[in-house]
Amino acid sequence: MDEQWIIDKIKAAGLKLTRPRMLVIEVLRQNKNGFISADEIFNLINHKEKVCDLTSIYRTLTSLEEIQLVEKSDFFGEASQYRLLSHQDHYHHHHHYFKCNECGKIEVLCGDCNVVQYENDLKKRGFSNLSHRLELSGLCPSCNK
């Protein structure tokens, strides 16, 4: 059911394996590679009957972010969005996002990026410790038809 490495990571961090946490993770897993808000998670979890409070979802997301199981994005205005980091994301994670202006879906774009060149220019100008985030928008392939 839940991938083992997730369980391991939570335990290794000294966090308990609680019901709200399992529920949140399950939703995030189903939503792999996409972003989802706390409220959307809440609604998915509680659509039949209320089994978990919104507060706990926020707290869970915060904890999971701290142990780098979850990535939070304030990028797209509105409510913060979250996604489960994949096992490999966790090692060399890099943030390129695409938001479709039509369907609103946020997609994580994998692959190399050339912003590094840009960063090198900035280093020459006295900036340091650089990191970056890139947000693209437009029409996604399915809305493009």
Added chain:
Amino acid sequence: MDEQWIIDKIKAAGLKLTRPRMLVIEVLRQNKNGFISADEIFNLINHKEKVCDLTSIYRTLTSLEEIQLVEKSDFFGEASQYRLLSHQDHYHHHHHYFKCNECGKIEVLCGDCNVVQYENDLKKRGFSNLSHRLELSGLCPSCNK
């Protein structure tokens, strides 16, 4: 005092030249090339005595954004930030931002960008109408010492 083209733009849009609007613009002008929040604008305007309501500042910023005199950014978490677009910004504006992790200052980086290459790759994959925003962070030259 106020640059003429700003006045012209406001009139051309059919907006009235009101006191709150003039006050906000004056603050934005002084803050050229930097971002500032509604609340900071409020405090600057009213530091001696209250001359303008926060609501009007929000409404002013929204109006000015609509006529593209102001750019709003929800980029950096926290409160939205605004800046006055320069005359030339208005024509080929491009958004590259740098936020210093130390002093918190947000800087607008001018200059060309190579993300266009990235966009070209995406076009081949079926995306269209692409635009992008790039956020960099790290230490600015002054905090780097």
Added chain:
DNA sequence: TCTTTATTGCAATCTGTTTGCATTTACCTT
């Protein structure tokens, strides 16, 4: 099973922002 400590639910609180509405103001007409 017992004990300890983290985690939970709930209500209250917070911050940033927006809205409704009565009053005022800019500015166009006379």
Added chain:
DNA sequence: AAGGTAAATGCAAACAGATTGCAATAAAGA
């Protein structure tokens, strides 16, 4: 220079997303 009109304002109330305090609960180790 006054007057009329629609736009813009101030104030209070509402809003949304998120956070906090606290007493009750439940997970994990003994």
